[in-house]
Structure formats: C-alpha cells, structure tokens
Amino acid sequence: MTALLSVEGLTVRFGRFNVVEDLSFSVSPGEVLAIVGESGSGKSMTALALMRLVPPPGVVSGRVVFEGADLLSLSERQMRDVRGGAMAMVFQEPMTSLNPVFTVGRQIGEALAWHRGLSGSAARAEAVRLLGLVEIPNAAARVSEYPHQLSGGMRQRVMIAMALACRPRLLIADEPTTALDATVQAQILDLLRRLRAELGMAVILITHDLGVVSDFADRVAVMYAARIVETGPAEALFKAPAHPYTEGLLASLPRLAETADRLAAIPGQVPPPFALPPGCRFAPRCAHAKAPCSAALPPLAPVAGGRAAACIRHAGYVVAA
Amino acid sequence: MAAEAAVADAAPRAPSVLARALAHRGVLIGLVLFGSVVMVALSADWIAPHDPVRNNFRYRLGAPNDVFWLGTDRFGRDVLSRIIHGTRVSLRIGLMVVAATGILGALIGAVAGYFRALDGPLMRVMDGLMAFPGILLAISLAAALGPSETNAAIALTVAYTPRTARIVRASVLVVRELDYVEAARALGAGHAHILFRHILPNALTPLVVQSTYVFALAILAEAVLSFIGVGPPPPSPSLGGVIADGRDYMLEAPWISLFPGLAIAVTVLGLNLLGDGLRDVLDPRMKVEPR
Numbered sequence: 001m002t003a004l005l006s007v008e009g010l011t012v013r014f015g016r017f018n019v020v021e022d023l024s025f026s027v028s029p030g031e032v033l034a035i036v037g038e039s040g041s042g043k044s045m046t047a048l049a050l051m052r053l054v055p056p057p058g059v060v061s062g063r064v065v066f067e068g069a070d071l072l073s074l075s076e077r078q079m080r081d082v083r084g085g086a087m088a089m090v091f092q093e094p095m096t097s098l099n100p101v102f103t104v105g106r107q108i109g110e111a112l113a114w115h116r117g118l119s120g121s122a123a124r125a126e127a128v129r130l131l132g133l134v135e136i137p138n139a140a141a142r143v144s145e146y147p148h149q150l151s152g153g154m155r156q157r158v159m160i161a162m163a164l165a166c167r168p169r170l171l172i173a174d175e176p177t178t179a180l181d182a183t184v185q186a187q188i189l190d191l192l193r194r195l196r197a198e199l200g201m202a203v204i205l206i207t208h209d210l211g212v213v214s215d216f217a218d219r220v221a222v223m224y225a226a227r228i229v230e231t232g233p234a235e236a237l238f239k240a241p242a243h244p245y246t247e248g249l250l251a252s253l254p255r256l257a258e259t260a261d262r263l264a265a266i267p268g269q270v271p272p273p274f275a276l277p278p279g280c281r282f283a284p285r286c287a288h289a290k291a292p293c294s295a296a297l298p299p300l301a302p303v304a305g306g307r308a309a310a311c312i313r314h315a316g317y318v319v320a321a
Numbered sequence: 322m323a324a325e326a327a328v329a330d331a332a333p334r335a336p337s338v339l340a341r342a343l344a345h346r347g348v349l350i351g352l353v354l355f356g357s358v359v360m361v362a363l364s365a366d367w368i369a370p371h372d373p374v375r376n377n378f379r380y381r382l383g384a385p386n387d388v389f390w391l392g393t394d395r396f397g398r399d400v401l402s403r404i405i406h407g408t409r410v411s412l413r414i415g416l417m418v419v420a421a422t423g424i425l426g427a428l429i430g431a432v433a434g435y436f437r438a439l440d441g442p443l444m445r446v447m448d449g450l451m452a453f454p455g456i457l458l459a460i461s462l463a464a465a466l467g468p469s470e471t472n473a474a475i476a477l478t479v480a481y482t483p484r485t486a487r488i489v490r491a492s493v494l495v496v497r498e499l500d501y502v503e504a505a506r507a508l509g510a511g512h513a514h515i516l517f518r519h520i521l522p523n524a525l526t527p528l529v530v531q532s533t534y535v536f537a538l539a540i541l542a543e544a545v546l547s548f549i550g551v552g553p554p555p556p557s558p559s560l561g562g563v564i565a566d567g568r569d570y571m572l573e574a575p576w577i578s579l580f581p582g583l584a585i586a587v588t589v590l591g592l593n594l595l596g597d598g599l600r601d602v603l604d605p606r607m608k609v610e611p612r
Contacts, residue, residue: 051507056437084508091507096500101522110518111508162508 003065004029004202005050005170010062012042012049017273019045021226023062024300029169032196032203034213034234036249037223040270043206044092046223047174050204051089052079067169085115088163092175094156098147104131105143108162115166130161135191153184160191167199174206189216210253214238222246225270225281228300232307242309244286280312288313338602347598354591358584362408371399373406374556382574392576394566403558403566404581408588410470410559411540417474418539419532422482427521427528429482430489434524435497435516444490447483455480459542463551470553473546477539488531492524499523526603533596537589544585560585 003026012020020042027033037043049060052071064071066087071079083089091097099107108130109123118126124143131139134157147155156176163171173192177185193216196203205217213220213234220238221231222245230243241247248266268285271277277284279294286293298312342348361368370390377397385392391401433443450458462476496502497520505519540560546552547561548568555562560581567577 053503053506080509080511082509083506084510089504089507091500091504093500097504099501099505099519099523102518110505110510110514114509159504162504165508 003027004031004067005204006063006065007050008063008065010046010049010060010064012045012054013059013061014057014273018226019058019273020049023223023228025221025228025231027170027202027204030196030200030202031219032205032217034205034207034217034220035223036207036210036213036220038208038270040272041223042226043208043223044174047089047172047204047206050172051083051087053083081115084111084163084168085166086168087170087172088166088168089172089174090156090159090163090176092178094152094159094179097159098155100147103144103146104150104158108143108158108165111162111165126165127161130165131158133164133195134158134161136161152180153187156180156184156188157191160188160195164195164199168201170202170204171196172204172206175208176205177212178207178209185212192216210238210249222249225276226273227281227297227310229282229311230307230309231300232303232305232309236305236307240305242303242307242314243282243311244288245282246309248285280310342599342602345598345602347594348602349598351591351593351595351598354587355595356591358408358588358591359412361405362412365405365409369399369402369405371402373398373402373558382570382577384574385576391580392574394563394574394577395570400563400577400580403563404560404584407558407560407563407581408584410553410557411543411561411585411588414470414474414477414543414553414559415536415539417471418477418481419536421474421478422485422535423528423532425478425482426485426531427489427525429486430491431493431516431521431524433486434490434493435512435520440490444487447486450479450483451487453480455484455538456542456545460546460549460551463546468551468554470557470559473543473552474539476546477542480542481535481538485528485531485535488527489524492527493520496520496524530596530600530603533592533599537592537596540585540588540592560588 006026008024010020010023011018023046025033035043035046045054045058048054050064050071052060054060060072062072066082071082074082098104105124105127108127109119112118112123112126128139128143131142136142136154136157142150142154147158150158160176176192177188180188189212192203195201205213207213217234219232220234221228222243223229224245230237230241230246232242237246238250241250245266248264251264252266266285271281271284277294279296280286280289280298283289283293292312298310300308300310301314303309303314375398377393380389380393380397381395383389383393383397389399389401391399391404393399394403429443429447433440459476459480462479463473466472466475502515502519505515510519543552543559544561544564547559548565550565552561553559563581564578567574570577
C-alpha cells in the first residue's frame with residue numbers, strides 16, 4: 001500500500017537550534033500513528049510543521065509528501081485548501097480553541113463554506129449532522145449555542161466536528177485529551193476510535209500519555225529531544241521496548257496491580273535544544289549508558305519485529321572500551 | 322453524556338454585559354447626561370423657543386429674562402436656542418469623528434497588528450502624527466483646509482486616529498496569538514478572514530471605550546476650533562461658536578459664553594462617566610461590584 005503521508009528528514013529550526021530534527025516516518029491510509037514524547041520533545045512542533053503552521057521565525061525543511069504532493073513546496077493558497085480539507089487538526093485546548101463571538105454552527109459552517117461550498121441552511125444542516133456524529137446530544141439546539149455555553153468535553157467534540165467537516169483523509173490530533181477530565185478523556189478517545197473506523201481516515205495522535213496510545217495506535221514513534229528514538233508496531237513496542245527511553249516511559253506508568261509506594265521515574269529532564277549533550281541525547285539519563293554513547297548520535301537502526309531504534313546497543317556496535 | 326449536558330445547562334449564566342453596565346452608577350449617570358444632550362439635539366427644531374440665527378437688534382446683549390431665558394448675544398439672538406441647535410452641530414461633528422477614527426483606527430490597527438511587515442511603517446506614521454499635540458495638529462489642519470463642519474471633522478479625525486489605531490493594534494496583538502486563531506488557520510482560513518472575522522471582533526472592546534473619549538475630545542476640540550475661528554463658520558451655531566460670540570462681552574454679558582460652556586461640560590462629563598463605567602464593566606480583570 002502506498003503511504004498517505006510520508007515524511008523524510010523533517011527538520012524545524014529556530015535560529016541556531018533544531019526543535020525537530022531529521023524526522024522520517026510514514027502513515028498509510030486508515031492507520032493510526034502515535035507520536036509519543038515528553039513536553040519539549042518537539043512533538044507538537046512536528047504537528048504544526050505537517051500543517052505548515054510553524055510560527056515565524058521557525059524554518060521547516062525536509063519533505064512532507066501527502067497524497068503525492070510535497071506540502072512544503074505548495075503555495076500558501078494551495079496549502080490553505082489542504083488544511084481543513086484533506087488534512088485536519090484537533091488542538092490541545094478545547095476551552096480556547098473556539099472563537100467566543102460565533103455560534104458553534106457558524107464556526108463549523110466556515111470550513112464547510114471554504115472546502116465544500118455549502119452555505120445557509122445546507123451548511124447548518126450539515127453542522128447538525130456533524131455534531132450528531134461526534135455524539136453531542138440535542139445537536140439541533142446545540143448548533144446555535146456559543147462556546148461558553150459548552151463544557152470542555154463538548155467543546156472538544158465540536159473541535160473534532162469542525163476537523164471532520166470536510167472528511168479529511170488524515171486527522172492530526174495534538175494531545176486531544178490532555179486538558180480534559182479522565183472520564184471525558186475516555187469518551188473522546190472512544191469517539192475518535194469509532195470515527196476512524198467509520199470514516200476510514202488516518203490519524204496522527206500526538207500525546208505524552210502511553211496509556212492513550214496502547215489501545216488506539218497501530219504504530220508508535222517515540223520522540224526524545226527533537227528526534228525519533230524508537231518506532232514500530234504498537235504491540236511489539238510495548239511488549240519489548242528496544243530503546244532505554246521507551247523502557248523508562250513504560251516503567252513510569254502507574255499500574256493498579258502493583259503495590260509499589262513510588263512510581264518509577266526517569267531521572268533528569270529532556271535537554272533543551274540549546275544544551276544538547278554530545279552523542280546520544282538520552283545518554284545522561286540512561287541506565288545503560290557507556291562511553292561510546294557520547295561519541296556519536298546513534299542512527300535509527302532496524303530491530304527485530306519491524307521496529308527501529310536509535311540506540312547503539314542495537315546497532316551492532318562493538319564495545320571498544 | 323447526558324449528565325455532562327445537564328451540567329452545562331445548569332451552570333449559572335453570568336449577567337449580560339448590558340445588565341452589568343446598567344447596574345454601574347457611572348454608566349447610568351453618564352447615559353442620563355449624554356442621553357439628555359442627544360435628546361435636546363434631536364428635538365432642537367421643536368424645543369428651541371426662538372430662531373437661533375435670527376437677529377434682533379432691539380434686544381442686543383440682553384440679560385436672561387422670561388422671554389430669552391439665557392439672555393441674548395450681540396446680535397440679539399437667543400442664547401438658549403443657539404445652545405440647543407449648537408448641541409446638534411457639536412454632536413454631529415463628534416459623531417463623524419468617532420465614526421471616522423473608529424473605522425480608520427480599527428483598519429490601521431488591525432493591519433499593523435496582524436501583518437508584521439506593515440507594523441513598522443504604519444505605526445511610525447502614527448507615531449509621527451502623535452508627536453504633535455492633537456489639538457495643535459487639528460488647528461493647523463482646520464486652518465489649512467478652511468473653516469467648515471466637514472473640515473473640522475477631518476482635522477480632528479487625523480488628530481485622533483493614531484491613538485485609536487494604537488489601541489486596536491495592541492488588542493489585535495493579543496488576540497492573534499489565541500488558540501482559536503490557530504484553529505481557524507488549521508481549517509484553511511485565509512488572512513482576510515482570520516483578521517476580520519476572528520481577530521477584529523474580539524479585539525474591539527477597547528475601541529468602544531476609546532470611542533466615548535474621542536467623542537468627548539472631539540466636542541471639546543470643536544469648541545476650541547470654533548473659538549479661534551477655524552470651526553464651522555457663522556452663523557451656524559456650534560457650542561464653541563456661541564462661546565466665541567461671547568468672548569468680547571465677558572464682563573457685560575457673561576451668559577453668552579457661560580451657558581454653552583456648561584452645556585459642553587455636561588456633555589463631556591456624561592461621555593467620560595460613560596467611558597469610565599464601560600471600561601470597568603468590559604474589562605474582565607476588573608471585578609465590578611454594582612455600586
């Protein structure tokens with residue numbers, strides 16, 4: 001199957017520093033790819049770069065081929081047709097992502113007007129249908145309400161409805177559940193899962209929550225300090241993480257079955273882009289770190305089970321020292 | 322799901338802006354003062370006891386009496402009628418200036434705040450205009466354009482637009498970074514749409530308050546222009562013009578200048594109270610207790 005989206009060497013540079021560096025991955029039609037990482041690992045910037053929404057003075061380079069066209073070389077005009085059309089995005093903050101002065105229906109209607117040429121009562125009817133699709137009760141009445149009249153979960157549903165308005169082939173969800181209550185999080189994830197199955201769209205799910213990933217994603221890419229450190233099918237990756245960072249992330253998940261007093265944590269913090277350690281960026285926090293780790297940046301190398309990891313322990317290195 | 326909806330419905334609605342504004346004492350007093358002036362201006366043709374431009378040399382410089390309640394000027398014209406009609410001219414100029422500075426200021430401020438490349442050039446021009454004291458700029462422009470109502474309005478618009486543009490720009494700079502602007506962009510919105518539908522409507526609150534001040538300033542400045550003779554030409558009565566008429570008779574007939582001065586004071590006081598009150602009510606950072 002040809003890839004819906006294929007990204008090669010994507011780099012986002014702010015001044016002298018790369019906040020996203022040499023990212024390569026692909027997404028097949030209907031597939032769910034989760035991009036996982038801590039705050040500051042560059043995952044949200046990756047999402048913005050795919051939509052070409054990186055704020056100035058950020059500079060994006062590499063190749064982002066979506067449905068055969070390199071998005072980075074499209075004109076702004078053509079890119080506008082892609083955004084919200086074939087490729088849509090759901091943001092992290094439902095509380096502030098809706099314009100307070102317009103009704104929900106009008107905001108959904110905007111996307112319908114641009115990409116599908118619907119207006120007036122046709123747009124309104126479609127907005128009601130979309131609100132029903134995202135399981136908002138009493139959609140016909142809700143469509144004329146203002147954002148402040150809706151709860152956080154409701155607003156996120158509206159955001160999803162807006163994103164789905166033009167039947168995108170790829171939905172980018174940037175931490176769609178982070179700002180929501182735990183119970184509402186589960187509802188929104190169920191909704192996304194159901195919509196993906198019904199509409200057959202591909203999803204890039206950006207999150208720091210591995211729990212969210214495990215039962216939704218087909219494949220996972222783990223980001224650390226602007227680079228992908230491990231990628232592979234979700235199941236295999238969870239069963240036997242190949243990179244010590246993935247291992248650490250999994251170990252830090254709280255488990256009900258265990259009665260440990262403390263949660264396992266990875267010591268230290270993600271290094272900021274202006275203070276990267278030499279060689280492997282995870283080495284200073286890594287329990288397995290050896291002298292060669294700090295010598296050179298390990299490349300993403302294939303590991304058993306269709307996976308790849310950027311750790312010299314898998315690159316067949318010979319310990320010289 | 323149902324519970325979630327119910328909670329959203331049960332949340333107490335904050336009182337509307339209008340209700341909060343009417344509960345504010347300043348807004349209320351300001352509305353009453355300014356409202357009465359507007360009523361007077363609107364009904365000038367019916368409530369003015371005499372013709373405001375009819376000379377009556379038999380009663381030159383007459384003190385207030387039961388026929389001419391506020392006295393007469395040097396041509397025997399009724400001061401009260403001239404004030405009543407004068408409010409009309411003053412308010413008309415004020416309204417023109419508010420509308421023009423509002424539209425121009427919003428446009429310039431929005432464009433400067435949104436398009437970074439235009440911010441520098443546009444705001445430097447505005448700064449250049451602001452370097453002159455507003456009233457001085459208005460006087461020189463009005464003098465250059467010639468005395469007329471429209472020219473006075475144009476001069477005052479040029480003088481007060483920079484401030485308005487600056488306020489709108491500041492507000493646009495804040496709103497342009499909000500999440501829903503990013504969200505609109507992600508849905509494929511173009512620049513014009515984002516600026517005029519998503520940013521500007523959410524950035525205009527300070528303009529409402531600013532407009533009441535510009536209105537008051539314009540009325541005051543019109544009086545200055547008329548007083549020094551570059552405002553609307555005689556015989557059309559404007560409040561400043563009536564004050565100017567009494568300039569040479571301050572000792573013998575102080576009523577000619579005194580009463581239009583009071584009328585201006587009431588109008589400006591009303592507008593300022595209104596503006597202060599609206600700022601209190603509209604500014605989310607100020608917690609307004611009904612006073």
